Every structure is written in C-alpha cells, then in structure tokens.
Amino acid sequence: MPDTIYLDNAATTYPKPREVHDFMHEFYSTCGGSPERTGSGATGRIDQIVSQTRKMLCELFGGNDSKRLTFCYNASDAINQIVQGMLSPGDHVITSRLEHNSVLRPLYHKEQAGEIEVTYIPFDGAGFISPDDVKTSVRKNTKLVLLNHASNVTGAVQPIAETGKICREAGVYFAVDASQTAGAIKIDAREMNIDLIAFTGHKSLMGPVGIGGIYTGENIPISATRFGGTGVFSELRTHPEEFPYRLECGTLNILGVAGLYAGLNWLNKQGIEHIHAREMDLWDRLRQGLRATGSVIIYCADRRENHAPILSFNIPGLEAADAGAILNADYGIVCRTGLHCAPLVHEGIGTDKLYGAVRFSIGPFNTEEHIDRAISAVGEIAAMYTGNL
C-alpha cells in the first residue's frame, strides 16, 4: 500500500507539529503540581503556562479579559456548558440546519423536555445561512442565537459579523461554534458582536485531544453547570462566580493546555493567514481536479472566499462508505464518510438517503502531491464503479 495520505483534518488535525509533542513531553516531565493549588510551592511555571495560554487564546478571539477564557474538554463540552448555562425554561433559541450534533443534541434534549423552543434556519445551495432569517426568527422570548462559524460538511464560512450585528440590535445573546475555524480563520468577539465562542483544541489550533474551551464576553448571564474544587475560595459552600472558576472545576488538563500553548506558538510562527491561504490553494486544486474527472458530485461553494478547506462529494453509483473503504484500502487515503455528525446538512443537500458523502479535509501538512493522488484515486474509482448501483 502507498504511504498514507491523511485528509481527515476536519475531524482532527494530523500530524501535530513536532514542537507540540516536544513541548508536552518536556513540560510534563519537568513540571509537577496542580495549577493555583497554593501550598505545593512548585506550580509557578504551570500557572504561567496556563495564564499565558488563556491570554493567547483571548487575544486570538478578540477578547479583552483572559480570565473569561475557560478550559473544558472539547467543543461539545463547551457547547453543552453554553446551552445548559444560558437557557431557562420558556426561552427560544435560533440555530441552523448546518449544525453539528454537538449543537443539535443539547438543544434537542431541552426541546424534547418541553423546556425551550428552537428555530432551525435553512441554508442556501452553496451552504450559507442568511442573516435575514435570523432577524425574522427573533421572538419576544429569544434568548440565544447559536451557530457554527464554518460547516464541517460544506466548509462554508457563515456571515457571522452580519449576524452578530442583528443579535446585538435585537438584544439577544450570540454564541458561535468555532470548532472548524479557531486557529484557521479570523473570529473576533468584539468586532463581530459575539458573546460566547466555543472552541476545540485538537483541530486547527494544533493541540491534543481533550482540551477546548469557551470565551465568554462581559455581562453574559451564564451559570455554572458543574460544581467542585477550584483550588481557591475553598471556604465557600457554593461554586465561585468569578471567572475562570465559574466554568471550570477540578484539576485542569494542564498537559492539554501545554499542547495548546505549543500549538498556538507554532501557528503564530507560521502565520495563521499563511497556513489558511496555502490550504485553500490545495482545496482549489482538489475542487478543480475532482470537477475535471467529470464523474463526481461536489457539495460546496464554487469559490474559495468564505470557505474552509473541506470538500464533500459522492461518486454516483457508489455508497460513500464503500468509496471511503476503497480509498483507504487501495490508495492509503484517510477520509471521513457518512453523515459527519451533521444529519440536517445531509438532509439539506439530499445526501441523507445516500448514507451521506465522502469528505476530504486539508491540513497544514498536506501537499500538492497528496491532492493529485487523491484526485487520481477518485477518478480511477469513479471509472470503475459509476453506474453500478
């Protein structure tokens, strides 16, 4: 089998930069103790890395108070905290049909329990929502608008700044799932009027799995959803209201934070915009190459502006899972097939009945050669199977 070509970076980026592995190893080998647990006397460097990472992320998200950058496990965990901590019985939420199950399921649970009402706005043929749909969906009891920044199926980057303006004018809170864009595409809480940004560390931020978080703006009424030790205010019977403690409990995943710290330093050295431009060059090459085969159906916009380097497609006559299995077994290409945890997107693009689509997603370590091999693999498979079903 040829060398593996990893084209599943929207699931998790791989490989991670050498610097991330090296820093995590060095950090965990030389630093003992739990952050902010006074009395251990050994946590100086740990506290410094944790607070520096909060600062770097806060800056990345256009925030102005790094204490409001809180850590949790991943984006799913962050979105659960937002949904549970922001919503009360009787509230209405606006979301979209482009969302990942990390958004949909926490909302469905509350909706099915009769606690909240939810409006699911549609997206157009190229994968974009319309801010006007958000505007016309606002009701008296609308508390929150919760949208992703980029779809993990179509790759379309949503009109977040326009939507943020509408939310601010309407007096509703705006939360963004930045899973596919944090560390890749600019997202600025201040400029875009975003109140809460949920992120995950293991995708474009180039960190390990098990670390993610939330940036929470000022005066956002988010309650703690879990309670416990914080290392400070131990005399209180209730969980502290202060940030970051309000949304964190128990010992922090300092190894994950260290990985994020190294990932952020690596990104800053390479230049986030430079990496994105290079990935989008590869995406353009992939899109044009797949189109030129004349035998695949592509589900993405026809232009690179407002796009993430994600491309979903199908080979007519072949189920996505089978195409993925052949790509993997015969060509060494790792990709993702199925519904991509975003079933409403597949309903919208008509691929739900086909058991989803094949998704290629590009990362910083992909090359033109990878893309050319992927195009020719798809072309060969299509030539063999098209019209078989």
Ligand SMILES: Cc1ncc(COP(=O)(O)O)c(C=O)c1O
């Ligand atoms: C748009 C979107 N939201 C949420 C998630 C969930 O991220 P995590 O698995 O890190 O919680 C993903 C991951 O695939 C995603 O693409």
